Amino acid sequence: MGVTVTDRRGAVIAGLTRDDFEIVEDGRRQTIASFARGDEGVEALPLHLGLLFDTSGSMGEDIKLARSAAIRFLNTIDDALDVTLVDFDTEVRVAKYPQRDFARMVERIRGRQPGGWTAMYDALGVYLDGAAEDEGRKILVLYTDGGDTRSTISVSDVMTLVRASDVTIYAVGFLENQPSSVRVTQRLRLTDIAETTGGQAFFPSAMKDVEAAYEKIVSQIRNQYIIGYTSANRAQDGRWRRVEVRVTRPGLRDVRVQSRTGYFALFRDAR
Secondary structure, three states: OEEEEEOOOOOEOOOOOHHHEEEEEOOEEEOEEEEEEOOOOOOOOOEEEEEEEEOOHHHOOOHHHHHHHHHHHHHHOOOOOEEEEEEEOOOEEEEEEEHHHHHHHHHHHHHOOOOOOOOHHHHHHHHHHHHOOOOOEEEEEEEEOOOOOOOOOOHHHHHHHHHHOOOEEEEEEOOOOOOHHHHHHHHHHHHHHHHHOOOOEEOOOOHHHHHHHHHHHHHHHHOOEEEEEOOOOOOOEOOEEEEEEEEOOOOOOOOEEEOOOEEEOOEOOOO
16 A cells, blocks of 8 residues: 655655554554555556546636646656546546657647536546556546536445555545535545545645645655555455554654555455
8 A cells, every 4th residue: 555654734754664654454463564665666666647637517617727737747747657547527538648658648638628517436437447457556636626417326336446446546626616515515525535545635726726736746656655464364255444554653743644544355255
């Protein structure tokens, strides 16, 4: 799992080691089997990046800001092995680009015009299904206004998919032009999606806020710790296992640990 550690001001804490962490699953301490940092190179830990880009009609007033945010972010991340772009409105369109084709992907983002309904949950499901085949670190950045008006799957179903995945999700929500009656709900939903995976949600209202958001995202990606363990619970019952990652370094207090909240165990039918 990917783990990010920040101080009370939100600044990333780098330089921690395997011995500074403790993993507890369902109340039982686990033995850390693998440990790496996100800045140790793509050879050891290939980075697969995903962009979920909302082009529905409700994004009309925010599409320019969202385009600029996505393109600036892509220009900052130059070590991703590939990028999967999922742009969605009533329909969901997906394409995977190797690093050499990033310029072509940027043109696709620039060319999309807002229109149609919003199938955000379907788009998220499509991305997560494809990402399951990738080996290495998986980071998804979602650009949307947070609403969903068209998906065939429900919010509870998509949250099950999010919890079952090994993708870290960052959400950039453009809510300034949304009706006040739905703004709080959409903010909470995007925050829940991101934080369930160990990511974070941001809600910019101007370009300076967008720049601050992607600087934080990039910093967290660069300084993310990747920690692995084999569960002491060998039951293949398909049940949810709650996981807590703790920082144990003496003298390091008031830190925030961002990581997945758990996972579903493998399931094997005993019949």
